[in-house]
Every structure is written in structure tokens, then in C-alpha cells.
Amino acid sequence: MAKLKSGVSSLPDENVFVSGYPTSICDLVPGNKYLCCNCNNVLKKAQQTLCGHRYCTPCLAWIIRNHESPICPKCKQGGPEALTEDSYLSADRAFSDAAINKEISELRVHCVTANCNWSGVLRDYEKHKCEKRSPDDQMQNKNGMLAKGKNQNSVNNNWKEKCRFSLLGCTYKGSRDKLKEHEKSSVVAHLSLIAPLLMQIKESLSLPEPTENGFQYPRQDSTAQAVRKVLSNLPNGELYAVNGDIAQDCGCLNGVGSTGTDLHTRLAMLEARTQVFENIISVLNREMDSATGKLAAALEQKNEEQQKVKACEQKITDLRCTLATKEMAINELHMRLSTLEQTSYDGVFLWKISNFTQKSHDAVTGRAISLYSPAFYTARYGYKVCLRIYLNGDGAGKGTHVSLFFAIMKGEYDALLPWPFKHKVTFMLLDQNNREHVFDAFRPDITSASFQRPVNDMNIASGCPLFCLLSKLQSSKNNYLKDDTLFIRCIIDASSS
Structure with a gap:
């Protein structure tokens, strides 16, 4: 070294x-x-x-x-x-x-x-570039650099160094790069050369009791004698070292050097390094144990939170189902309330049809060819009936007239009522200026299935397919339509039969 x-x-x-x-x-x-x-x-x-x-x-x-x-x-x-x-x-x-x-x-x-x-x-x-130098200076400098490069390459190519373990018996020689490769590939062989030397030195040393700082100091005389004795057994019996490194490290070359100071310094440094590594490992172990505990706690907390989340999700799903059911019930109640508000129990029903233009267009295009009125009753516990209107006509009046029909619905009190239905039915298209209303009326055909007791929700509608001309309805001379709204009245004469 x-x-x-x-x-x-x-x-x-x-x-x-x-x-x-x-x-x-x-x-x-x-x-x-x-x-x-x-x-x-x-x-x-x-x-x-x-x-x-x-x-x-x-x-x-x-x-x-x-x-x-x-x-x-x-x-x-x-x-x-x-x-x-x-x-x-x-x-x-x-x-x-x-x-x-x-x-x-x-x-x-x-x-x-x-x-x-x-x-x-x-x-x-x-x-x-030093452009102000003379040509002679530049040429001299260039030649000098070339010569130096050649000499350097010659020295590097021809010089072969001994292995650092040649003192212990390694005979390899080569260039610096080759020596590096040799040292990497021959670690085991070099250790086998060092091991006997270390064992001999260890057996030759006699160390006193440890001092108060925990280190043992070899005596100068015994250490020097042990090292000289071991080194004297090396090949050729020569005692030498590269640049005097081994002599300085052991402190025993011809009595020159420190009295084991370097050896003690190295030993102290190794002890310090070992202690540092042990402290680091101890700290890392504690940190790892702490981190493991925290990780386990975090995983457990995560599992608990996931269970809570799943429970909350299930509750949300149940609440959504309940909410949907409630909304359906509310909508049904709204429909029933709306129906009850428009329901008549005296046989007279006034039907307001708003947004006439759009509904008429839907009838022409076929999207909704007819409209049903809310149900109404001939009496409090009488027949349940409704109206059906075709704004673009039906049957004989298709495309030219508004067709209006009367339908009997299945009611709650049908079992107590006389059948077939025999009461006179009158339709009125109201002039909103109260000048000229459109009237039409008919008596039921008791042989028709339309006026028998309903088996299904509603019987086949029967009435007036030529109730009112479309041209008359839409004429500006009349006021059947006002604010895009028309009114139809139905009167059932319960006294007639």
C-alpha cells in the first residue's frame, strides 16, 4: 500500500x-x-x-x-x-x-x-486557442506533446507491475488494468495466502488485560518480534514492503515507527465502525418493528373501514329501494288526488282540454290518436264512466270531424246497479263566448255490449263519430278554441230510462 x-x-x-x-x-x-x-x-x-x-x-x-x-x-x-x-x-x-x-x-x-x-x-x-503565439512556439509545443504522448504510451505498454500479494507468494505480473482484473478474480487465492500469516501473528502476540477504554495494546517488543519472525519466513527470507507501507503499518521496521499506534488506530477505527453498524442495525430493527406494528394496525383499521363502507353501501341501496317505493306510492296518490279533484258524482262532467294544437298534431301524426277523460260518476254510488275524444276523427269522421265517444268503466258499485245502461247521454262543445254551443245526444242501444256490465276495466266506447266539423271548430268566427283550450260537457240524464 x-x-x-x-x-x-x-x-x-x-x-x-x-x-x-x-x-x-x-x-x-x-x-x-x-x-x-x-x-x-x-x-x-x-x-x-x-x-x-x-x-x-x-x-x-x-x-x-x-x-x-x-x-x-x-x-x-x-x-x-x-x-x-x-x-x-x-x-x-x-x-x-x-x-x-x-x-x-x-x-x-x-x-x-x-x-x-x-x-x-x-x-x-x-x-x-492561443493564436498570438509564434509559429515556432506552436510547432515546438505540438512536437513536445507528440513526443510526450509516445513516451507515455511506450511506458504504459511496456511496464508490468507485480501483484500487491507478491510478498506472500503471488507471482502474477501485468499492466495496471490487468492487475485490477487479477485482483478481482483471485480474491479467494489471496485470502488463502493471508490467512496463515494472520494466524501466525495472532499466535505470536501476547495481549494484556483490557484497559478502561476497552482496548488491548500489544507490547512494542513482542509485536515487533512476532511480525519480524513471521515476515522472515516469507519467500527468499526477505523483509520488504512496497514503499514501506507494511513497515509503517506494523511499526516494526528496524525499530522505526510508532509503538503500535497505527495498529491501535486501525483497531479502534474497526471497533468504531462495527459499533456504528450495530447501532444502525439496532435502530433499523426498532424502526422495522415499529413500522410493522403500524402497518398491521393500519391494515386492521382499513379492514374495519371497508366493512363500514360495505354496510353503508348496503344501507344506501336499501334506502334507494325504499325511496323508489315511496316515490311510486306518492305518484299514485297524486294521480288519485288529481282524479278525485276532477271527479263528478252528479252525472255532469266538464272536460278541459288544454294545449289543443300540440295534441291535435299528435292525433294527425298518429302519436296519440285519442284522449281519455278522467272518470266520473252518474251518482255518488252510480255508474263509473269516462269520455274518449279523437281530435282528428275516427271511423266515418276521420280527417274531417272531431269524434266523441262515451265509455262505461268497471266501478266499485256495479253489483248494485241495474244493467244494461239505459240513461240518455248528451255531449256539448262549449262556445267560450256563450253564443252557439254544439250539441249531440244519443240513447243507449241496450243490445250493444258497450252498455252491458263491464267484464274488463272498460267497455268499448260508443258515441258520435261526426260530433263536430274540424273546419267549424277551428273557424275564427267561433270561439270554441281560446288560448289553445277547448271545453266539452257531458250530461247523463239519470231520470230517463
């Missing part, structure tokens, strides 16, 4: 990423919030970590790629007490800071190339 160092030097020469913009191109000194915590340049494609610090995308990628357990350098500078769970870095624990990127893109900058007077905002910095 390579230790992280702050500043531009933390980026290796072979790093293919371009770090942040130099602060010298800015017209005004940029604030700290615009600077990368690794290279100290103006942020390029800023990424913000969970601990709140910002890095260039290339810088953050390099830190994560070159450290087994990457920790935020800014947090590490504050000491162990500044380290938290959010101080650990990974690709999925950082996010693009769109707000700061937008602010940075609006910074006023200028070109620092000699003889170039360009100035503008940062987002246009890489797009501008």
Missing part, C-alpha cells in the same frame, strides 16, 4: 488523469471551497465525499485506486479523533457536486501562455 501525501506530489508521474486547474489562471484568488483537498488546485469535475470534503475526479480516483483502505486525507490530518465512518472513501460514497461545479465554471480566468491575451470564464478555458 502506498501512503497518501498531500499536495500535487501525491499524484504519480504515470497517472493518466489530469488534476485540477492551477490557481494562477484565476483573476481573483479562489476561495478554499473551490480547491481540491488533494492537489490544492481549482477543482476539476468536483466530487464531494460523505465527510464533506471535495476532490477532483482524477484525484479521488487515484486515492481510491492506490490505497487498500482509502481514508480522506483531510480527515486524517485532524488525527484519530477526527476520523468517522464517513472518512472512508470509495467510488459509491462520493457524488458529483453540481452546485460547486457550476460556480467554478463561472470563475473569471485568463491564459498564462506568453503572448496570449485571452480571458473569459473557466468553462471556456480549454476551448480557447
Whole structure:
């Protein structure tokens, strides 16, 4: 493992990423919030970590790629007490800071190339061309860039690195991309190399009783001896580490390093992380139990509400049926009341026919060729009868006359009355100026079925098919029609028989 160092030097020469913009191109000194915590340049494609610090995308990628357990350098500078769970870095624990990127893109900058007077905002910095440079300078710069690119490609293509576990016996070598694939596909093999080493170190360590803060501190001498003893058994009996990382982590390389401080720090951090995870799991479990209880209560309440809704719907249905029945009864009562209001019990009936024009038109078109009058009686307990009129005529008078007929209805007191019906019937079309009424009368034919005791609701009507000429009825000389209304009177002579 390579230790992280702050500043531009933390980026290796072979790093293919371009770090942040130099602060010298800015017209005004940029604030700290615009600077990368690794290279100290103006942020390029800023990424913000969970601990709140910002890095260039290339810088953050390099830190994560070159450290087994990457920790935020800014947090590490504050000491162990500044380290938290959010101080650990990974690709999925950082996010693009769109707000700061937008602010940075609006910074006023200028070109620092000699003889170039360009100035503008940062987002246009890489797009501008230094047109005022001399042709020789441009050609020299172009050749230099081509040469640098060729050298870089040559180094990248020919350089092969050892696996980080080569110290433990892994013999794989390859390019950086190949090494990444190798490390992903050989996790089990690498763990099998580490396990014996860890077991030997564990057996060699002698830890005292825990201190009041709960941690055990290995003695410097015994720890150093155990690590040296184990490392001396590695292939070729050599004691080495890449960039001195293992020596610094164990604190035992030639007596140089801290007295188990790094090991204790890592142990403390692991304990803290474990405790944090346990606390999170405990909180989540409580929240889940609470949510489960609330969900069960909500489901139970929902079922109760659904039952109430169904009961209410059933009540509404029953009430609608009851309401419909009541409305039918009310309508029937209204009809009976209307009939009773127009019913006559003395054998004299006056029939008012309003809206004559429309009803006459309906008779001509066939929609309603005849109209029935309300029932009336010859006496209080007499015959029940009604009138039937054809406004466009019927039989011999069709199309030329108004036909008026008399019909006997089935009554409540028929069993007490003499049959057949023998009383004289007189029809009158009233002149509303009381000048010339139209009269017609007839005596019943006692042999006709029309005047026998009704078997059905009503007998066949009998009367005057040529009661009144239509031309006479509609003539302006007469006043049979007034306000689109005519009146017909029927008189039954109960004394005649």
C-alpha cells in the first residue's frame, strides 16, 4: 500500500488523469471551497465525499485506486479523533457536486501562455486557442506533446507491475488494468495466502488485560518480534514492503515507527465502525418493528373501514329501494288526488282540454290518436264512466270531424246497479263566448255490449263519430278554441230510462 501525501506530489508521474486547474489562471484568488483537498488546485469535475470534503475526479480516483483502505486525507490530518465512518472513501460514497461545479465554471480566468491575451470564464478555458503565439512556439509545443504522448504510451505498454500479494507468494505480473482484473478474480487465492500469516501473528502476540477504554495494546517488543519472525519466513527470507507501507503499518521496521499506534488506530477505527453498524442495525430493527406494528394496525383499521363502507353501501341501496317505493306510492296518490279533484258524482262532467294544437298534431301524426277523460260518476254510488275524444276523427269522421265517444268503466258499485245502461247521454262543445254551443245526444242501444256490465276495466266506447266539423271548430268566427283550450260537457240524464 502506498501512503497518501498531500499536495500535487501525491499524484504519480504515470497517472493518466489530469488534476485540477492551477490557481494562477484565476483573476481573483479562489476561495478554499473551490480547491481540491488533494492537489490544492481549482477543482476539476468536483466530487464531494460523505465527510464533506471535495476532490477532483482524477484525484479521488487515484486515492481510491492506490490505497487498500482509502481514508480522506483531510480527515486524517485532524488525527484519530477526527476520523468517522464517513472518512472512508470509495467510488459509491462520493457524488458529483453540481452546485460547486457550476460556480467554478463561472470563475473569471485568463491564459498564462506568453503572448496570449485571452480571458473569459473557466468553462471556456480549454476551448480557447492561443493564436498570438509564434509559429515556432506552436510547432515546438505540438512536437513536445507528440513526443510526450509516445513516451507515455511506450511506458504504459511496456511496464508490468507485480501483484500487491507478491510478498506472500503471488507471482502474477501485468499492466495496471490487468492487475485490477487479477485482483478481482483471485480474491479467494489471496485470502488463502493471508490467512496463515494472520494466524501466525495472532499466535505470536501476547495481549494484556483490557484497559478502561476497552482496548488491548500489544507490547512494542513482542509485536515487533512476532511480525519480524513471521515476515522472515516469507519467500527468499526477505523483509520488504512496497514503499514501506507494511513497515509503517506494523511499526516494526528496524525499530522505526510508532509503538503500535497505527495498529491501535486501525483497531479502534474497526471497533468504531462495527459499533456504528450495530447501532444502525439496532435502530433499523426498532424502526422495522415499529413500522410493522403500524402497518398491521393500519391494515386492521382499513379492514374495519371497508366493512363500514360495505354496510353503508348496503344501507344506501336499501334506502334507494325504499325511496323508489315511496316515490311510486306518492305518484299514485297524486294521480288519485288529481282524479278525485276532477271527479263528478252528479252525472255532469266538464272536460278541459288544454294545449289543443300540440295534441291535435299528435292525433294527425298518429302519436296519440285519442284522449281519455278522467272518470266520473252518474251518482255518488252510480255508474263509473269516462269520455274518449279523437281530435282528428275516427271511423266515418276521420280527417274531417272531431269524434266523441262515451265509455262505461268497471266501478266499485256495479253489483248494485241495474244493467244494461239505459240513461240518455248528451255531449256539448262549449262556445267560450256563450253564443252557439254544439250539441249531440244519443240513447243507449241496450243490445250493444258497450252498455252491458263491464267484464274488463272498460267497455268499448260508443258515441258520435261526426260530433263536430274540424273546419267549424277551428273557424275564427267561433270561439270554441281560446288560448289553445277547448271545453266539452257531458250530461247523463239519470231520470230517463
